[in-house]
Amino acid sequence: MNYQHRYADGSPADLPVGKVVCVGRNYAEHAKELNNPVPTEPLLFLKPSTAIVPLAESIVLNPSRGPVHYETEIALLIGSTLSGEVNEAEATAAIAGVGLALDLTLRELQDQLKAKGHPWERAKAFDGACPLSVFIPATSAPQLDDIALQLRINGEVRQQGRSAQMITPIAILLQQISTVFTLLPGDVVITGTPAGVGILHAGDRLDLSIPGQLELSTSVQG
Ligand code: ZN
Numbered sequence: 015m016n017y018q019h020r021y022a023d024g025s026p027a028d029l030p031v032g033k034v035v036c037v038g039r040n041y042a043e044h045a046k047e048l049n050n051p052v053p054t055e056p057l058l059f060l061k062p063s064t065a066i067v068p069l070a071e072s073i074v075l076n077p078s079r080g081p082v083h084y085e086t087e088i089a090l091l092i093g094s095t096l097s098g099e100v101n102e103a104e105a106t107a108a109i110a111g112v113g114l115a116l117d118l119t120l121r122e123l124q125d126q127l128k129a130k131g132h133p134w135e136r137a138k139a140f141d142g143a144c145p146l147s148v149f150i151p152a153t154s155a156p157q158l159d160d161i162a163l164q165l166r167i168n169g170e171v172r173q174q175g176r177s178a179q180m181i182t183p184i185a186i187l188l189q190q191i192s193t194v195f196t197l198l199p200g201d202v203v204i205t206g207t208p209a210g211v212g213i214l215h216a217g218d219r220l221d222l223s224i225p226g227q228l229e230l231s232t233s234v235q236g
Contacts, residue, residue: 017066019091019200020148021111022228027091027149029110029200034061034144035191036087036117040180040206044085047209056182056190061117061139066202069116069145072235075216079140080122082214085207086165086173086222089115090184091149092201096192105188106158108197111149114163114222114230115204118143118214146202147222147230156227158184163208166221175208 019027038057039045045052075082093110100108117138124137155161158177165173177184187205191197216236223229 017068022148022150027110031063031066032198032201033063034065034202034204035195036061036204037187037206040182041175041208042181043209044207052181056187058191059134061144064141065139065144066146067142069147069230069232072233073145073214074142074235075214080120083119083121083211084214085117085119085211086163087115087117087204087207088161088163088177089113089146090203092197093199095198096188097196098193100189100192102185102189105185109152111151112155112161113147113149114224116145117204117207150227162225164223164225167218172212173208173210180206
């Protein structure tokens with residue numbers, strides 16, 4: 015795998031590459047746009063470490079598997095183990111960095127799997143399904159309840175949101191996740207997407223940002 019967790023200055027994070035814990039429907043407007051009910055507790059799923067690719071590398075589509083949708087999400091790099099019941103301060107202290115991820119989704123396949131009551135992994139956990147950015151070190155990242163994110167495609171704003179709009183805020187998410195999945199150093203948590211998801215097309219240029227903190231670009235191979 016040619017991926018290694020890195021900080022925004024290019025320096026490697028001294029952490030292995032672990033699993034990705036993903037949160038679904040954490041912004042009410044996004045749940046609404048897909049006609050999904052807003053969950054009463056966080057909807058969690060996993061992507062394996064093999065889904066992670068560097069965000070800066072262009073995205074490769076596989077048209078035989080159907081259209082790939084983008085979901086832009088705030089990503090948290092975990093720096094120390096969180097397991098079982100932890101308090102809010104412990105949860106927050108485990109964050110080594112804040113970055114961005116794309117939760118790539120084969121939406122038509124996901125809809126078919128959902129209709130059959132089958133797991134989503136084929137639609138969300140495939141190789142390359144989690145392009146991941148470099149991370150702002152936690153010491154210089156914005157306050158956890160004040161992180162903004164934006165996605166532009168070919169210059170047009172498609173998604174924007176703020177962590178303050180999350181149904182379950184970041185610290186509480188980590189507290190709830192750690193009671194189910196032990197978070198290990200090098201794991202990543204992606205925290206749900208705001209409204210505006212859609213299909214990626216060959217040749218698209220994507221500009222993702224945590225405004226004022228992190229500016230990233232990638233493209234879709236075509
Ligand atoms: Zn997502």
